[in-house]
Amino acid sequence: MPYLDACEWLKRRLDEQWSQQLRASFLAPKYQPAEIHEFLYQLDTRIVLTPNFDRIYDNHATGQSHGTILVKKYSDQDIVEYIRRGDRLILKAHGSIDDPHRMIFTRNQYATARTEHASFYRLLDSLIMTNTVLMIGVGLDDPDFRLLFEDNRARFQAALPHYMTFGGTPNLDLVQTARETMGIKLLPYSPRDNHTALVTSLKSLVDKVSDERTALTRTMDW
Template sequence: MINWPDQLIKDIARRRAVIMLGSGVSKNSIGKDGARPPTWREFLDSALSNVPPKSKHLVAALNGGDYLSACEWIKNRMDEGWNEYLRNVFLRPAYQPNKVHELIFELDAGIYLTPNFDKIFDNYVTERTDGTTIIKTYYDDDVHQLIRGGTRLILKMHGSIDSPDRMIFGRAKYSETRIKFAPFYHLIDALLLTNTFLMIGCGLNDPDFQLLFENYSYRFPSGAPHYMTYADPAPQELESLLRDTRKIKLLKYSRAAEHKELEDSLVELNKKVEDERESIAASFTW
């Protein structure tokens, strides 16, 4: 079981935490014909099989973890078929929410941040909140107006399958977005400084995350850490590197039985957060 830090529990209880959902959360959802949302590597492997031949430079990029370059080349090969392929993968299977989605929602955070293109969590939260949750992307120019508004907010950091042309997928789009939509990244910088981030189902290789957390770490060397759930094993060297360069503390759990321990740990976290909120309400220490 995850040993949840007291400070994280307090910050979630006071809605001073941002919950970040990665592709690992969507991975356990099931859609039509048993389809599951792919990880980035699974998506690229599948896409590559649709645009033969498997060129050496493409295979080398995938095996070396250079997913941005591989994605850019595959997209160029697919040409006008790219957007249709994206819809077939991320939209048409009609993925259903899973238990982890439900447990994350029950934490009742004010802001959720996700790089996921799918709409599984978006649709679930919209239904549970009778459409009162606002969903925004990196290119919406009014996001800053909502951060202080007290409305439940989902920020889609890399765009949505609703607008495939604006999904940040590939090296060119990453580079363009950092410059053209720099204010959005400044907003995330501000959230990192003023809130505690809890990352669930997130990977370590996303270039946006690397840059954001490294900037935070070196700008504010005495700043408080953020947290990431992580399935064992995690080498001590990796834990130290993440703490030293990104101020991320790993919260480890067993990956056995399809990450069942993560679900059980989130159930416990919800109870601890609820107990903390009751304590705060009783003592009027909001």
């Protein structure tokens, strides 16, 4: 059973209790950041795009940055202004638990958002076209992201790949499909011990990014 259909039916069944259920699932548990959130923050990427509704990383990053990292939702009209100013942003591609009624959760909400907020998807398309994207903790099934990467791959087949971490050992067909149809290179790791290998790899990446930034300050070769 497709997840989007299941969400659609669940929302219909819960009716006026839908928002309450969302808050109980994503807000009330008072989730705390984990070590992986700190390493993601230390990568210091200018734009973090997340499909997550919760505020775990948002709260951690804004707290660590003393509020200099801004959180913007897909429905905000001023995102481009902050991107062009060079601000550091967290883009909530599917909305936030702060505003349950604007969360993109069901098949109908996905379809509506693509029409009513087409400018946001054009922005994502531009970011994917002009940047290398590293995807962590997401899958290949999100219909919006899949369509964006497929379109970019079809238009720019010679472009360098994007990268996606993958817990487990993907079969060869999946590896080839991701690369050929979406321009995504899978980075497999063992998900054992609560994804310890992923956390260790991110720490190593943080160290390498730090070394490269130090080198840039010496060479001034921006």
